[in-house]
Amino acid sequence: MSDIFAANIEKTKINIRNILDNVYKIMQNFGKLYVITNDEKKKNLIT
Numbered sequence: 508m509s510d511i512f513a514a515n516i517e518k519t520k521i522n523i524r525n526i527l528d529n530v531y532k533i534m535q536n537f538g539k540l541y542v543i544t545n546d547e548k549k550k551n552l553i554t
C-alpha cells in the first residue's frame with residue numbers, strides 16, 4: 508500500500524469520526540432544543 512493511499516485512508520477515518528461525533532452531539536442536545544421550540548415548528552419538524 509502506498510504512503511499516499513494510507514494517508515488518505517487515515518484522513519477519511521478521521522473525517523468520519525468527526526462527523527459521527529458531531530451527529531452524537533446533535534442527538535444529545537436535540538431534547539434541549541425541542542423543549543424551547545414552539546409548537547408549530549415542532550409539528551413541522553416531525554412531519
